[in-house]
Amino acid sequence: MSMQAQTCPACGGTIREDHVHMSLWKGERLIVIEDVPAAVCEQCHEQYYDDFTRYRIERLGENGFPVADAQRVLEVPVFSLDAVPIPQQEPAETDEEASVWQPDWSDFYETG
Numbered sequence: 001m002s003m004q005a006q007t008c009p010a011c012g013g014t015i016r017e018d019h020v021h022m023s024l025w026k027g028e029r030l031i032v033i034e035d036v037p038a039a040v041c042e043q044c045h046e047q048y049y050d051d052f053t054r055y056r057i058e059r060l061g062e063n064g065f066p067v068a069d070a071q072r073v074l075e076v077p078v079f080s081l082d083a084v085p086i087p088q089q090e091p092a093e094t095d096e097e098a099s100v101w102q103p104d105w106s107d108f109y110e111t112g
């Protein structure tokens with residue numbers, strides 16, 4: 001899709017151009033690609049990439065992301081839902097569809 005598009009095809013929200021960090025799992029390895037140009041929906045946070053960016057991402061991954069080619073290596077904290085006790089009462093129901101639900105961490109997404 002074009003970077004000039006202004007409405008999110010997924011939810012109808014407003015899209016703005018930005019740079020994002022992509023993360024993807026390759027088996028047990030977590031890969032991060034920094035500063036990827038993307039059109040980002042302000043409402044559902046869906047990210048859209050133009051054709052040239054997709055091409056570059058595909059070329060970058062062709063060799064399976066060897067560590068020797070990485071710009072740097074991050075140490076990443078890993079969490080488990082097991083740390084959160086099951087509440088005595090059922091949480092209030094939300095009318096949001098499970099597929100579009102996002103945690104209410106606005107600040108988290110702002111940092112890109």
Ligand SMILES: [Zn+2]
Pocket residue numbers: 008009010011012013041042043044045046
């Ligand atoms: Zn959206």
